[in-house]
Amino acid sequence: MTFVRTIATAAATAAFAAAAIVPAADAATGSGGQLVTGTVLSAITVTPTPVILTGMSPGSATPASGTGTVAVTSTDCYTLSVSDATNNGFLTFGSNAFTARLQWKLGAGTFADLVTASTTVAANQPVTLATNHSISYQQPLAGQNVPAGAYTTTATFTGASSTC
Amino acid sequence: MLAAAPAGAVSFPPNTFGAAPTARFLNARPPATLGPLVVSNTTRNGYVVRVKPVFLDQRLDGAFEPRLTAAAERSAKRVLGLSATRFALAAGQQQAVQVRWLRLPKASRSAAMAVLVEGRQSGRAQGGSGVGARAVILSLNFLQLPGSLRGRGGLVALRAEQGDKRQIVLLSRIRNTSRELGRARLGRVVVHSATGRVVSRRRWGGQKLSLVLAGATVDFPVKITMRLPAAAIALGPQSALAANAARASRPSRWWVPTSYPPSG
Numbered sequence: 001m002t003f004v005r006t007i008a009t010a011a012a013t014a015a016f017a018a019a020a021i022v023p024a025a026d027a028a029t030g031s032g033g034q035l036v037t038g039t040v041l042s043a044i045t046v047t048p049t050p051v052i053l054t055g056m057s058p059g060s061a062t063p064a065s066g067t068g069t070v071a072v073t074s075t076d077c078y079t080l081s082v083s084d085a086t087n088n089g090f091l092t093f094g095s096n097a098f099t100a101r102l103q104w105k106l107g108a109g110t111f112a113d114l115v116t117a118s119t120t121v122a123a124n125q126p127v128t129l130a131t132n133h134s135i136s137y138q139q140p141l142a143g144q145n146v147p148a149g150a151y152t153t154t155a156t157f158t159g160a161s162s163t164c
Numbered sequence: 165m166l167a168a169a170p171a172g173a174v175s176f177p178p179n180t181f182g183a184a185p186t187a188r189f190l191n192a193r194p195p196a197t198l199g200p201l202v203v204s205n206t207t208r209n210g211y212v213v214r215v216k217p218v219f220l221d222q223r224l225d226g227a228f229e230p231r232l233t234a235a236a237e238r239s240a241k242r243v244l245g246l247s248a249t250r251f252a253l254a255a256g257q258q259q260a261v262q263v264r265w266l267r268l269p270k271a272s273r274s275a276a277m278a279v280l281v282e283g284r285q286s287g288r289a290q291g292g293s294g295v296g297a298r299a300v301i302l303s304l305n306f307l308q309l310p311g312s313l314r315g316r317g318g319l320v321a322l323r324a325e326q327g328d329k330r331q332i333v334l335l336s337r338i339r340n341t342s343r344e345l346g347r348a349r350l351g352r353v354v355v356h357s358a359t360g361r362v363v364s365r366r367r368w369g370g371q372k373l374s375l376v377l378a379g380a381t382v383d384f385p386v387k388i389t390m391r392l393p394a395a396a397i398a399l400g401p402q403s404a405l406a407a408n409a410a411r412a413s414r415p416s417r418w419w420v421p422t423s424y425p426p427s428g
Contacts (some may be wrong), residue, residue, distance in 0.1 A: 044182055050295065
């Protein structure tokens with residue numbers, strides 16, 4: 001048996017650094033040295049790709065599926081989330097819609113329904129020059145009785161800095 | 165490798181849609197200028213971009229998310245002013261959006277805000293049934309008045325859960341009981357054996373974004389990957405831990421018996 005002891009001071013002092021960017025200190029030195037300073041600007045990019053679903057045969061026991069990527073670069077640790085505020089995860093074509101939600105998963109994870117509420121895809125990820133998150137989708141087709149058409153919805157991927 | 169950019173522009177990686185800066189902390193009195201938010205499109209497609217100020221909420225895992233109710237969005241516009249809210253970005257283009265801190269919400273000395281940047285590829289033909297993609301970036305803005313603001317709160321629970329194989333994750337739950345922003349710091353997790361020997365000692369918190377928003381509760385994880393003596397997991401009663409929440413701003417100590425998970 002082991003025991004864990006945790007110690008924490010109050011959540012919180014709100015002692016934030018001033019936002020002003022302070023210039024580097026005077027570069028002059030007695031030996032004529034030259035201070036070389038390079039500032040990395042903070043930036044984050046989130047670039048998802050649209051995905052075409054294959055195997056859209058109504059009533060099929062096998063779900064339609066497709067895979068895409070969300071490329072992220074970030075100078076801070078970050079968290080990536082997914083949501084569908086427009087259709088709540090239901091593929092639609094005009095006024096027609098599936099009654100089973102589109103499902104997604106990250107890499108080798110397990111499928112989860114795509115919903116309006118934002119769901120974490122990858123939390124507290126490290127700083128990255130380029131990370132491709134592989135996102136797979138599947139649309140259950142069994143029992144789905146829908147007219148022919150190109151059914152779509154939109155997955156919104158949100159990236160924001162977070163703690164590591 | 166970064167894409168070529170005009171003089172004075174921010175360089176972004178090729179084939180990306182992004183924004184800079186990621187986060188900023190302003191300790192000042194409004195009105196104040198925060199400086200530009202740069203939105204970039206280095207892909208080969210055009211983007212339609214919408215930009216709006218939002219208040220931030222925080223999930224248990226610490227992730228920030230925008231508060232998107234109509235009332236909250238109206239209030240957010242009174243706190244942050246933007247020089248542009250909707251524009252098109254052709255391939256390889258950038259757009260600077262000026263951000264101005266107008267005021268704080270009533271009776272507040274701080275505000276957790278973001279500029280939400282939403283990008284949608286324009287004119288992309290859909291080849292069949294499928295899933296469209298929309299990118300949203302939150303450029304975080306933590307605003308506070310000068311002075312020694314102090315959020316209040318503390319550790320309310322500690323629990324252990326299975327991480328990856330041979331990994332146990334100890335989650336220290338911090339609740340900010342005040343109306344102000346707070347930063348978790350000086351967190352320590354010490355693992356003792358039954359005989360009292362220190363097996364592992366880890367620190368957490370104190371990072372730039374180890375923030376706990378007003379009223380929020382966040383779990384700060386510490387991953388233990390070393391082999392611990394085998395035994396069944398036995399966590400202490402959570403309610404007893406939560407009862408200690410009132411002991412804010414003092415170091416708090418709790419003991420939670422645990423062990424390496426059987427599946428490890």
